[in-house]
Amino acid sequence: MINFIVLGRNKHVLVPVLQSIRSFTDAKAIAIGSEDTKSLKWSSLCEQHLVVNFDGSDDDAFVALINSIVEKIQYVTLIPADCDAIRMTNRVRERLSLKITPIPMTATLDMFDDKWRFYQFCKQNQVAVPATRLFESKEQLDYNALAGEFGVPFVIKPVNQAGARGVQIIRSKAQFDRVISRNHAYQYAPLVAQTYIDGSDIDISFLADRGQIGAFAIQQANDSSVEFVHNPELEQMASKLCKLSAYHGVMHIDARIDKHSGKIYLLESNPRFWASLSASAACGLNFVAESIQALPRTRGIRRLTAGKSYISHPVLHPSTWPALLSDGGDNGRLLRAMTFDPHALGSFATALPSLALRQFSRRASDKLRVTKKLNSFLRSSLEQKRLTKN
The missing domain is CATH 3.40.50.170 (Formyl transferase, N-terminal domain)
Structure with missing residues (x-):
């Protein structure tokens, strides 16, 4: 059925x-x-x-x-x-x-799905966002003016693309010319230029019922895993956005923690489900199941602020194998869905060469780094011995 x-x-x-x-x-x-x-x-x-x-x-x-x-x-x-x-x-x-399932009205969706309008909404409501400016096309971009306004590096990105398409962190005039101004394939429009926040990524995902958050997860991710963390400041920022917009449905917000000040800046929002959705389900908060349940809830807000889950194929992570083979609960079912589904196996087989190349490059880089440290240590020791003899 x-x-x-x-x-x-x-x-x-x-x-x-x-x-x-x-x-x-x-x-x-x-x-x-x-x-x-x-x-x-x-x-x-x-x-x-x-x-x-x-x-x-x-x-x-x-x-x-x-x-x-x-x-x-x-x-x-x-x-x-x-x-x-x-x-x-x-x-x-x-x-x-x-x-x-709960979804936002189209006008609300359009605002949160547009990076410029999201910036304007946050700015008007005193929610921290990086300095941002709108440009109708790349022909309006001037490197020297942008570098003077935002500093270097700065960020260029389309207002209406997802999955980091078109996002460029500009670190030099040569790079700007190569990837944007002289790149005929770069035809995104409109664009925003934005101050680059030097720090670490942190995201919040939530399900809201007419402005009230019913469930949320705060995460920090790397290439292969997602770790869920506690951050009251980001929780408060998301709650404020929900209330002000009367948001209804799921959303995923990208943010960064400034490494110098510790301040959190919101970068953009995705008013929909997201690619790392299975990670929160693996750690006990299934946003799809939460969306299917009747709202509003009476048991209070569900929070996911601890736990770790891999987002790459489970076969790459031996620690998941026992649950994959014997766990009859939700986590085991999820792991088997990610592992044995023919579509997942096909995607994994297609991605395997690039995964192997990344792993080889990572190991080669680590080996080079160790070699450099060893050489530096040997040079220092030899220099110390020479000075001692003299």
Whole structure:
């Protein structure tokens, strides 16, 4: 029986949503996506994969499809996973006869999905953000003026792209010319220029009910793992944004901690599910399950501020193997969904050469660093002996 319909055109968001569903239930799911998500037809995480256009041209067909499913099955929940899915759902939601997980209204979504408008909203409400300025095209960018205004390095990024597409940390005039001004492939517009915050990344993910946070997780990530941490300042900043915007649904906010002052700056928001979603599920807070439950909650805010989870394929991490093979709970189910699903295996096989290259480069770099330290130590010792003899 089909109980969930997951909608979205971003494969990097759809997959962790499907994995999160599998971790807590055996209920079946259908994925409705785009040409970019067609590889999910090989996945065991969904019973079927269908393709629609998200530009409005398939809205009527989408409504007819959803309502035909609901006629046959009584309890079905629609999960709009990304921004295009939320916009599509909002356009037709009055014509749909099924439960929909919490999502923001389109006007609110558009504000948080635009890096310039997000900056303006934060600035107007005294929430710390780096100094930022809007440019309609790259032709308006002048390196010397930007360096004078923001210092070096500074950041250039599109206002409307996700997954770090188009983001450049500019450290020199030569780099600016090479990657932006003389790069014919760099055609993003509009753009923002922003002060670079020298420090460490920290993110907060949350589920809100009409301005009130019901669950949140604060995380710091590296190439292979996510660690959940406690940070009351970031929690307070996210809570303030929720209340001021009456936000409804899930969101992931990128922030940085200034290494000199310790101050937190919000960089951008993603008013949708996110790519590292499975990490919080592995540590006990499943945002998909939380979204499906009826709101509001009476048990208080659910907080995830401790724990660690790997985000790369579980086969690379022997410490996960016992749970992978024998854990009958949510974590074991999630690990098996991430490991044995045909789509996951195919993606892992495709990425394996680059993973091996990164591992080799990392080890070579570590070896070079050790060699340099040893050589420096030997030179110092020889110099000390020479001075002693003299």
